[in-house]
Amino acid sequence: MLQTIPLEFYLILSAIMFMLGVIGVIVRRNAIVIFMSIEMMLNAVNLTLVSFSQFMGDSAGQIFVFFVMAVAAAEAAVGLAIVLALFRKKQTVYVDEVNVLKW
Amino acid sequence: MSTTVILFSILAIAAIATGVSVIINKNPVASAMSLILHFFALAGLYLTLNAQFLAAIQILVYAGAIMVLVVFVVMLLNLGKESALTERFNPRTGIAVSMGVLLIAQLAIAFFGQPTGYNQLSDKAALNGTAESIGTVLFTEYLFPFEAISLLLLVAIVGSILLAKKQQKESV
Amino acid sequence: MIDSYIPLIIMVSVGFLFGLSNIVLAQFLGPRKNKTKVKLEPYECGIEPTTSARERFSIKFYMTAMLFILFDIEIVFMYPWAIQFKELGMVGFIAMNLFMILLFAGFIYVIKKGALQWR
Numbered sequence: 363m364l365q366t367i368p369l370e371f372y373l374i375l376s377a378i379m380f381m382l383g384v385i386g387v388i389v390r391r392n393a394i395v396i397f398m399s400i401e402m403m404l405n406a407v408n409l410t411l412v413s414f415s416q417f418m419g420d421s422a423g424q425i426f427v428f429f430v431m432a433v434a435a436a437e438a439a440v441g442l443a444i445v446l447a448l449f450r451k452k453q454t455v456y457v458d459e460v461n462v463l464k465w
Numbered sequence: 466m467s468t469t470v471i472l473f474s475i476l477a478i479a480a481i482a483t484g485v486s487v488i489i490n491k492n493p494v495a496s497a498m499s500l501i502l503h504f505f506a507l508a509g510l511y512l513t514l515n516a517q518f519l520a521a522i523q524i525l526v527y528a529g530a531i532m533v534l535v536v537f538v539v540m541l542l543n544l545g546k547e548s549a550l551t552e553r554f555n556p557r558t559g560i561a562v563s564m565g566v567l568l569i570a571q572l573a574i575a576f577f578g579q580p581t582g583y584n585q586l587s588d589k590a591a592l593n594g595t596a597e598s599i600g601t602v603l604f605t606e607y608l609f610p611f612e613a614i615s616l617l618l619l620v621a622i623v624g625s626i627l628l629a630k631k632q633q634k635e636s637v
Numbered sequence: 638m639i640d641s642y643i644p645l646i647i648m649v650s651v652g653f654l655f656g657l658s659n660i661v662l663a664q665f666l667g668p669r670k671n672k673t674k675v676k677l678e679p680y681e682c683g684i685e686p687t688t689s690a691r692e693r694f695s696i697k698f699y700m701t702a703m704l705f706i707l708f709d710i711e712i713v714f715m716y717p718w719a720i721q722f723k724e725l726g727m728v729g730f731i732a733m734n735l736f737m738i739l740l741f742a743g744f745i746y747v748i749k750k751g752a753l754q755w756r
């Protein structure tokens with residue numbers, strides 16, 4: 363029986379979470395749910411960084427995660443402001459109804 | 466079975482289950498609630514990795530701040546059940562899921578076929594996860610990225626106000 | 638190591654189970670009423686509800702929440718700095734001052750733009 367968790371388990375878990383995020387971005391039409399899937403992908407990468415950092419004893423990975431969180435917060439503020447501006451212009455948050463660039 | 470193994474199993478299952486729930490829920494508010502639970506499961510996983518400071522920050526920033534904003538926007542746009550139900554699933558769903566499962570299978574074969582050899586946390590892990598260690602490294606080695614983050618936040622403040630605030634012509 | 642979190646885990650699970658048990662027990666212990674449409678309305682007699690309670694929120698709330706996130710990040714960066722304040726010395730102090738000045742410029746922009754005005 364396992365006594366400790368090897369690094370591979372964390373990597374596979376992180377890969378599964380990243381895959382869920384990608385599927386969410388491809389499949390969903392609601393811009394807010396797509397945004398949440400992107401957050402899930404960011405978190406999956408964070409888990410990879412933290413696990414590598416803690417298994418190899420180098421704290422650089424954790425500092426990266428710290429910066430990723432700051433970037434995610436900035437992204438949340440601006441991204442949701444874009445969703446709001448989109449809603450105000452087109453009265454929809456479904457990304458396939460926003461096709462002004464298509465001709 | 467040690468405590469870590471039991472905790473990891475529970476948290477990993479919780480993280481995957483809530484992640485699936487985020488992408489299959491038709492109601493965006495339910496998705497957002499699942500995502501909050503997902504972030505809590507991740508914070509728990511950080512604890513199994515001995516990264517206590519990041520676990521606290523994860524709950525503070527993601528569950529406490531970002532999800533509040535997401536739920537606000539869902540409420541702001543008033544996406545009730547009626548509009549949410551029109552979301553249709555098409556053949557792309559099947560392709561996306563099967564490709565994803567294939568990718569995970571490939572990765573699993575790659576990882577377990579050739580183990581990395583890292584079977585337990587490094588001796589410095591408990592020390593590296595504390596706020597003291599992160600503070601020291603952040604303000605010595607990574608001082609410049611830290612200052613760059615302040616510029617990023619400044620730009621985010623200005624940009625989001627410009628985008629979200631009503632234009633003067635509209636409001637008058 | 639991880640065993641030191643067992644009190645925390647117990648506390649979280651007790652809190653979770655308490656909330657869950659309240660919901661579940663209410664189903665069994667609570668009085669059983671006949672749940673007709675009239676009984677489930679907010680007012681059984683009086684004004685009839687006209688629209689859904691899920692009203693659209695105002696954009697004012699969003700502005701406040703958004704600015705909260707960005708300044709929350711600022712506070713998060715201050716935690717590790719505050720813990721290591723003595724060890725970091727003058728360099729850390731100047732670095733944090735620069736950080737604060739830039740974000741304070743953003744704050745002044747917010748005030749001047751009137752983003753926090755409640756109207």
